Amino acid sequence: MVKNIAVLSGDGIGPEITHEGIKVLNQIANQYGHTFNYELADFGAEAYFKTGSPFPEATKKICDQADTIIKGPVGLAVEKMLEIPLEQRPEKGAILPLRARYDTFANYRPVYLPPEYADFSPLKKEVIGNGINILMIRELVGGIYFGNKTEGVETNNTYASDDCHYDYAKIKRIAVTAFEEATKNPFNRLTNIHKSNVLATSRFWNQVVEEVQENYPDVEYQSVLVDNAAYQLVINPAQYNGVMLLNNMMGDILTDQAGGVLGSLGLMPSACIGTEKGYVEPAHGSAPDIAGQNIANPYSMIGSIAFLLEKCFNLEKEGQAVWNALKAVFGNGYRTKELAGNHTDSSHILSTTAFGDKVVEYLQKH
Ligand code: IPM
Ligand code: MN
Numbered sequence: 001m002v003k004n005i006a007v008l009s010g011d012g013i014g015p016e017i018t019h020e021g022i023k024v025l026n027q028i029a030n031q032y033g034h035t036f037n038y039e040l041a042d043f044g045a046e047a048y049f050k051t052g053s054p055f056p057e058a059t060k061k062i063c064d065q066a067d068t069i070i071k072g073p074v075g076l077a078v079e080k081m082l083e084i085p086l087e088q089r090p091e092k093g094a095i096l097p098l099r100a101r102y103d104t105f106a107n108y109r110p111v112y113l114p115p116e117y118a119d120f121s122p123l124k125k126e127v128i129g130n131g132i133n134i135l136m137i138r139e140l141v142g143g144i145y146f147g148n149k150t151e152g153v154e155t156n157n158t159y160a161s162d163d164c165h166y167d168y169a170k171i172k173r174i175a176v177t178a179f180e181e182a183t184k185n186p187f188n189r190l191t192n193i194h195k196s197n198v199l200a201t202s203r204f205w206n207q208v209v210e211e212v213q214e215n216y217p218d219v220e221y222q223s224v225l226v227d228n229a230a231y232q233l234v235i236n237p238a239q240y241n242g243v244m245l246l247n248n249m250m251g252d253i254l255t256d257q258a259g260g261v262l263g264s265l266g267l268m269p270s271a272c273i274g275t276e277k278g279y280v281e282p283a284h285g286s287a288p289d290i291a292g293q294n295i296a297n298p299y300s301m302i303g304s305i306a307f308l309l310e311k312c313f314n315l316e317k318e319g320q321a322v323w324n325a326l327k328a329v330f331g332n333g334y335r336t337k338e339l340a341g342n343h344t345d346s347s348h349i350l351s352t353t354a355f356g357d358k359v360v361e362y363l364q365k366h
Contacts, residue, residue: 002036005067005068005069006038006063006066006069006070007038007040007069007070008059009043011286011291012287012288013290014074014286016294019353020359021304023356023357024302024325024356024359025305025309027363034318041056041058043059043074044090044094044286045080045084046076054089055098067313068280069280071098073281074286075090096146099141100146102277102278102279104140104278105142105174106173106271106273106274107270107273108311109136109137109283113131113261113267115129117267117330117331119343120264121262122261122263127235127236132237132238133186133187133238134237134244135244136244136251136254136255137174137244138246141170143249144164144248148161166201166204166247178245179213179215183219187243188218189219189220189221189222190219190221190242192221193225193244194225195225195226210223220242233254259283264284265284265285266284266297268282268300269283269303271308273311280307280311282301295336295352296336296338298355302322306326321366324366334355337349
């Protein structure tokens with residue numbers, strides 16, 4: 001297979017972890033006989049300072065022409081970010097436009113913590129039990145993040161409002177995606193998150209999700225209010241093993257909470273998939289304070305590469321090989337310095353590049 005990949009390595013630790021991701025991808029290309037061509041493009045806060053835009057036209061062109069996109073985290077230290085006008089900050093000026101441009105409606109964020117990594121979570125071992133394995137699927141291009149935003153003045157008062165809008169087609173396609181994943185998932189279970197006791201959009205969401213559910217009678221289905229789900233995720237996360245379906249904002253919040261349950265967002269790869277194109281990115285930030293020291297953890301980026309193989313190129317076997325290698329290296333206790341705890345044996349503390357090398361070494365041997 002020959003594929004062209006746009007590489008937006010981003011800010012802070014972005015370039016370092018992206019380098020490890022590509023190292024792993026190149027190993028897969030060698031082992032399985034594929035050709036991956038890469039084109040680097042500016043994206044994020046550094047891109048703004050260099051070109052005046054966080055998502056420059058040249059980058060758009062490279063992304064339009066590529067088969068898929070690897071995106072690193074974006075953002076610099078707070079003082080630097082304040083120098084950027086609101087409209088040009090990466091969230092508003094780059095990330096949301098990237099999602100809208102390629103209509104990447106399905107955001108996959110796996111919350112995976114096998115018992116071998118249990119020491120990593122701030123939760124008690126008994127709570128982790130046999131492990132957490134929730135595939136969170138977040139709707140990524142609708143709802144309150146993309147609705148009309150107004151700030152204004154009403155008689156003797158000022159106000160701001162954000163519209164939350166969901167139409168039938170937008171809910172249906174993400175529901176179908178989630179149910180399809182649930183049928184492939186070993187738990188064969190789907191948990192739908194909503195706030196139907198208050199929100200009209202949630203009542204409509206449930207109606208559409210439950211219509212789709214009729215086509216998947218074998219998937220165990222439950223629907224849970226978002227506030228209760230936030231509570232239950234900490235009390236007993238494994239009850240949600242399987243697929244969890246969330247709207248844009250609820251997904252934003254609960255995926256970060258799930259990162260906390262795991263012990264770090266550094267353990268959360270992600271993929272944002274549209275009908276024609278997708279991109280992959282780690283769910284964590286750009287950690288500018290530790291950039292350039294070769295200590296950042298490339299786990300989420302390497303996991304995102306597994307997603308790229310699976311979800312963007314339909315290379316299931318290759319994707320699985322990357323997951324297996326990543327889980328084996330991490331499961332054997334290897335950590336980058338930033339993630340290492342008191343329990344980490346000093347011989348198992350690796351630099352960013354050495355962690356990538358270990359994953360490559362595992363791939364070579366298996
Ligand atoms: C995420 C991020 C983004 C979001 C921000 C940076 C716009 O928090 O991918 O979860 O809110 O979706
Ligand atoms: Mn977020």
